[in-house]
Amino acid sequence: MTKLDTIKSREQRTGWILILPALILLLFVYGYPIARALWLSLFTQNLGTELKPVFSGLDNYIRMAGDGRFWQSFWITSVFTVVAVLLELLLGLGIALVLNERFRGRSLVRTAAIIPWALPTALIALAWAWIFNDQFGIVNDILLRLGLIKTGINWLGDPNLAMVSVIIADVWKTTPFISILLLAGLQSISPDLYEAHAIDGATPWQSFYKITLPLLMPQILIALLFRFAQSFGVFDLISVMTGGGPGGATEVVSLYIYATVMRYLDFGYGSALVVVTFLLLILAVAIASFLLSKIRKRLSGVA
């Protein structure tokens, strides 16, 4: 009994020694900044206070409630996230279904399909800004040649079209992530299920709705969760493509936070923005993981 106890406690000690460096680093890089933002959000620290923190209670949060620019950026982020992630899901599912078929050169096509995911977002943003260039861009050239437009469109100079452009670039960049996850899900579905269903006289569409979609649901939700969080914090792509312009039309929350801190040097208010964004993210994650566990339970109940 005592010997077992010492083995157990030795295992505990070894375990803690092995995990401690990782925990310290995570606390330092994730925990501290969040806690610090929480604390600093109760102070006014900007050019008005000569960058010295002055306690101001909930002033920053009250200011946020009436800050039109914050609410606008929040709205823009939501639109960007919802539209981009939905398009990515549809397209990603389509690509995963294609990559799941048998054909010659499949491995090469799969390789090509990962490439957008692996490339630096900032550089991809440069590539898409060039594609949407108002004077020499290839999109305008193709549309002109097809006779769909008479003069070149200023894609990144028009508020609505700039939004369309950054969404297209984001869809291109992150669809592969979703298709990789969904392809793994598709591969884990037994072909016997489809055969049995086909013998029962089901059409391919019916088996897609009855078998593929429900069994793919866990992967779809995981992909949605990851993409939702990443998309909500989108920075590189928009910062390089439009810088939040024109006239703030693509200024997402993260760009607003960055400008508040780095351009206006308003650290207190910037911290409050960080805190609220953090809480919204946690809320969304909680809802998504609740749904996920519910669906998992239902699936395991069926099996």
Add this chain to the structure above:
Amino acid sequence: MTVITQERPKKEIKISWKKIFLFIAIILVLLFCLAPVLWQLLTSFKVNEDISAVPTVYFPTRFTLAHYIELFDRRPFLRYIFNSAFVSITSTLLALAIGAPAAYTLARLNIRGERPILASVLIVTLFPGILLFLGLLEIIQKLGLANNYLALIIPYTAINLPLTILVLRSFFEQLPKDLEDAAKVDGYNTWQMLIQILLPMTVPALVTTGILTFIAAWNEFIFALTFMTQENMKTIPVAAAQLGGASAFEIPYGPIAAATVLGTLPLVLLVLFFQRKIVQGLTAGAVKG
């Protein structure tokens, strides 16, 4: 008799329709994934007259390397490449060295508080950099680490830890436990067993994880933008993104395209060689969530 001969061609047509549809879909997938990158590649080899030609000149009339040469002549592009490579490789190695032991603990050793630890590791994978840069900036300024490689190496190691831990944990869980028990019976203590027996077997999983963390570090933007302000300390994504801002009147499309190609090339090569490993790692890391 007639019924049979009528049915046969019908079936063949059906099959070939499906094949044609699949073929078109494959072409579309390839076009979608590669066209934007190839367009940047083509642009990087064009002379300026071709780049600014209206209507667009699709294939270069004259092939030039001038934009690439300009990057190295007029800017410290070699230095950018070195910065990106050094920071990415170092933080990858550190993430593996710190993450692998942690993953082993979470997979095999029962420590108290395992569940909350795992849950926090899962949740922080979803935190975007914008939530962290302000707090980190303060620390970096206080420690005087701005424009020091450590200012990127430490955060990159940390942001890669969650994925490292998740992927390696799922690897350790798949290993047969008999192996470790046998080692213990043979008189190895935990440390000897970890280093002499487990570590060699972990190498493939370490490579998989290392590729993913290298890609993430190479691509990082917001920390590099904020913590590295000196020209000779910048990484490729930031340096390339700021090429356009250097001259207000004429945006250097050629050099920007060349910089994009150079900055993406190492990653394209990684994907070409390690496609299967990348997919494995990504799915292991995500599905465990």
